[in-house]
Amino acid sequence: EIVLTQSPGTLSLSPGERATLSCRASQSVSSSYLAWYQQKPGQAPRLLIYGASSRATGIPDRFSGSGSGTDFTLTISRLEPEDFAVYYCQQYGSSQGTFGQGTKLEIK
Amino acid sequence: QVQLVQSGAEVKKPGSSVKVSCKASGGTFSSYAISWVRQAPGQGLEWMGGIIPIFGTANYAQKFQGRVTITTDESTSTAYMELSSLRSEDTAVYYCARAGLYCSGGSCYPDAFDIWGQGTMVTVSS
Numbered sequence A: 001e002i003v004l005t006q007s008p009g010t011l012s013l014s015p016g017e018r019a020t021l022s023c024r025a026s027q028s029v030s031s032s033y034l035a036w037y038q039q040k041p042g043q044a045p046r047l048l049i050y051g052a053s054s055r056a057t058g059i060p061d062r063f064s065g066s067g068s069g070t071d072f073t074l075t076i077s078r079l080e081p082e083d084f085a086v087y088y089c090q091q092y093g094s095s096q097g098t099f100g101q102g103t104k105l106e107i108k
Numbered sequence B: 001q002v003q004l005v006q007s008g009a010e011v012k013k014p015g016s017s018v019k020v021s022c023k024a025s026g027g028t029f030s031s032y033a034i035s036w037v038r039q040a041p042g043q044g045l046e047w048m049g050g051i052i053p054i055f056g057t058a059n060y061a062q063k064f065q066g067r068v069t070i071t072t073d074e075s076t077s078t079a080y081m082e083l084s085s086l087r088s089e090d091t092a093v094y095y096c097a098r099a100g101l102y103c104s105g106g107s108c109y110p111d112a113f114d115i116w117g118q119g120t121m122v123t124v125s126s
Helices: none
Strands: A004-007 A010-013 A019-025 A034-039 A046-050 A063-068 A071-076 A086-091 A103-107 B003-006 B010-012 B018-025 B033-039 B046-052 B057-060 B068-073 B078-083 B092-104 B107-116 B120-124
Touching: A004 A086, A010 A019, A019 A034, A019 A086, A019 A103, A034 A063, A034 B107, A046 A063, A046 B107, A071 A086, B003 B092, B003 B107, B010 B018, B018 B033, B018 B092, B018 B120, B033 B068, B033 B107, B046 B068, B046 B078, B046 B092, B046 B107, B057 B068, B078 B092
Parallel strands: A010 A103, B010 B120
Antiparallel strands: A004 A019, A019 A071, A034 A046, A034 A086, A063 A071, A086 A103, B003 B018, B018 B078, B033 B046, B033 B092, B046 B057, B068 B078, B092 B107, B092 B120
């Protein structure tokens, strides 16, 4: 089973700043089948990025994903107030779809 | 626009079973995969398993093997997740999620989860 480790656990930033979230896999994620989700309190997760770097429908271009193999990054270029939430990475390149433990992005 | 509508909250006794439904509204899911993900209070997301209706085969996380059963009824575009031998640690919000398919090496797998249900709270308490 592939284990995903996200860092940092909590990221404190101000609106307008740049956020960089990391997701590291215990073994290579095949064909970059890596997704990022955003979750706000009381809501279901929302797909942001799939295939490591493709934005899902309707996702603003301030969100971008990069990486391959075992190291992946979600970047939010300029934080908007609505971006403060919890972010999860997920690998789906095998028959088991595991999630990272999440990064909480909070307002500084 | 397809929506996934889940059944309502449940309160169960330890040792019993729960069956949660997930109905595709505004479309079908026959050419997609349906997965189930749970989230305990204040915790992260945990993938439980999934099914590809056109193949009829379900795949489960090792942690839940033997305790979870995922099925679909294509006539009603509804997926089901049944979890047995409930314990207090199973208290969580249970989500269904839809994914497209990608195929590799003669097998097909779920893609990223693009549509989610609203979640169903299951409370296990004596």
